[in-house]
Amino acid sequence: MSFDLALTYRAGEREREVTIATPARILAVTGPSGAGKTSLLDCLAGLRRPLAGRAAIGSRAIFDAGAGIDLPPEGRRAGYVFQDMRLFPHLTVRRNLAYGVPGGRRAPALPADWPGFGEVARLLDLGPLLDRRPATLSGGEARRVAIGRAILSRPAFLLLDEPLASLDPARAERTMAMIERIVARVTVPAVLVSHEEREVERLAGAVLPLA
Amino acid sequence: MLSPAEWEVIGLSLRVSLVAMAATLPLAYALAWLLARRRFPGKVLLDALVHLPLVIPPVVTGWLLLLAFGRNGPVGALLDRAFGLSLAFHWTGAALAAGVMALPLMVRAMRLSIEAVDRRLVAAARTLGASRWRAFRTITLPLSLPGILAGLVLGFARSVGEFGATITFAANIPGETRTLPLAIYTLLQTPGGEAAVTRLALIAVLLSLAALMASEWLVRRAAGRQAHVV
Numbered sequence: 001m002s003f004d005l006a007l008t009y010r011a012g013e014r015e016r017e018v019t020i021a022t023p024a025r026i027l028a029v030t031g032p033s034g035a036g037k038t039s040l041l042d043c044l045a046g047l048r049r050p051l052a053g054r055a056a057i058g059s060r061a062i063f064d065a066g067a068g069i070d071l072p073p074e075g076r077r078a079g080y081v082f083q084d085m086r087l088f089p090h091l092t093v094r095r096n097l098a099y100g101v102p103g104g105r106r107a108p109a110l111p112a113d114w115p116g117f118g119e120v121a122r123l124l125d126l127g128p129l130l131d132r133r134p135a136t137l138s139g140g141e142a143r144r145v146a147i148g149r150a151i152l153s154r155p156a157f158l159l160l161d162e163p164l165a166s167l168d169p170a171r172a173e174r175t176m177a178m179i180e181r182i183v184a185r186v187t188v189p190a191v192l193v194s195h196e197e198r199e200v201e202r203l204a205g206a207v208l209p210l211a
Numbered sequence: 212m213l214s215p216a217e218w219e220v221i222g223l224s225l226r227v228s229l230v231a232m233a234a235t236l237p238l239a240y241a242l243a244w245l246l247a248r249r250r251f252p253g254k255v256l257l258d259a260l261v262h263l264p265l266v267i268p269p270v271v272t273g274w275l276l277l278l279a280f281g282r283n284g285p286v287g288a289l290l291d292r293a294f295g296l297s298l299a300f301h302w303t304g305a306a307l308a309a310g311v312m313a314l315p316l317m318v319r320a321m322r323l324s325i326e327a328v329d330r331r332l333v334a335a336a337r338t339l340g341a342s343r344w345r346a347f348r349t350i351t352l353p354l355s356l357p358g359i360l361a362g363l364v365l366g367f368a369r370s371v372g373e374f375g376a377t378i379t380f381a382a383n384i385p386g387e388t389r390t391l392p393l394a395i396y397t398l399l400q401t402p403g404g405e406a407a408v409t410r411l412a413l414i415a416v417l418l419s420l421a422a423l424m425a426s427e428w429l430v431r432r433a434a435g436r437q438a439h440v441v
Contacts (some may be wrong), residue, residue: 074341079338080335086329089354099341099349100340150339
């Protein structure tokens with residue numbers, strides 16, 4: 001199973017329940033705004049504690065209220081592309097990209113064929129941006145940096161929160177093509193939150209609709 | 212232009228204030244971080260305690276320091292026994308008084324700048340594999356740097372001007388605890404001291420102005436380096 005989720009969590013004023021088990025590598029989460037999509041991603045990333053239940057991604061338990069498992073965010077290694085990007089304003093694009101690159105004694109074991117800095121920069125066309133500060137980037141550029149930063153942290157799974165939001169159609173198409181190339185290149189499970197049916201159909205193997 | 216005694220006063224004032232800042236900085240930042248980021252029982256009380264030196268008469272602060280750190284006070288006796296260290300009537304005591312008086316101003320400036328650091332950035336750092344400590348070191352600390360600098364300069368200016376708590380706790384000993392304000396006060400009591408008063412007062416004003424301008428410059432430089440949008 002890529003995803004085995006049975007979670008109760010709070011999103012805004014409401015309690016939500018999510019149950020899905022699927023071998024699909026890419027899971028789309030759809031639903032109107034306020035349906036608790038981002039809150040679900042936060043629960044998977046370890047930034048928000050679910051009320052109850054369990055979650056396993058890629059057959060690794062990251063949360064299990066019954067068994068007392070609740071990995072901290074740095075132990076889950078989610079490659080989280082936030083809707084608001086959250087690039088570090090005091091670091092250049094290059095240092096943003098390098099922030100999560102594993103290194104040092106406690107680095108986790110890595111798949112050998114993971115794309116390196118050069119390949120990610122090429123796939124996302126980041127070359128010209130490397131020495132700039134986040135404040136000087138356009139929305140589309142910042143989005144690509146955020147995706148690159150998440151990929152380079154060699155995540156165990158990806159969380160993509162509306163990766164095409166607020167991009168004009170031409171940029172959205174280009175970014176979409178890059179995401180397709182990236183998720184085809186790295187073979188980790190991915191959760192894609194999206195409004196766009198076309199995007200969901202093109203990428204996802206399973207859909208989790210939230211009401 | 213200045214007599215050796217006046218140079219001594221200035222040197223002592225700088226030493227007292229710099230030592231006070233160096234010793235107070237880690238404590239002030241830790242308190243600012245606790246008050247900005249943590250919720251715990253007694254937080255309101257801690258906040259009030261930190262602000263106490265700002266609102267009670269400095270003489271009272273000096274007297275409380277004397278009670279605690281004097282040779283017969285609980286902390287003073289301990290320091291004396293353990294390290295042979297005596298703060299009261301010693302220049303280190305003047306530094307302690309200056310540090311305590313500066314603490315609330317430093318904590319206020321630092322707390323504001325820590326609160327201004329977007330917690331979502333810290334969360335992002337954690338998902339990228341950073342421990343709490345690394346996220347603090349690489350995100351919160353550098354982004355709150357302008358507040359640290361502002362707090363330091365405010366605290367330094369406050370230290371240089373410290374009078375009431377110092378004269379109560381460390382007394383007015385020439386060459387030991389007679390800092391700029393104490394020297395000016397002493398000269399005012401001395402017939403014919405007007406010229407020296409003018410010189411020292413001018414120095415005090417210049418020191419404070421220099422500190423203020425240095426902080427403006429540092430803060431502006433730090434802000435320019437990390438113009439904050441995305």
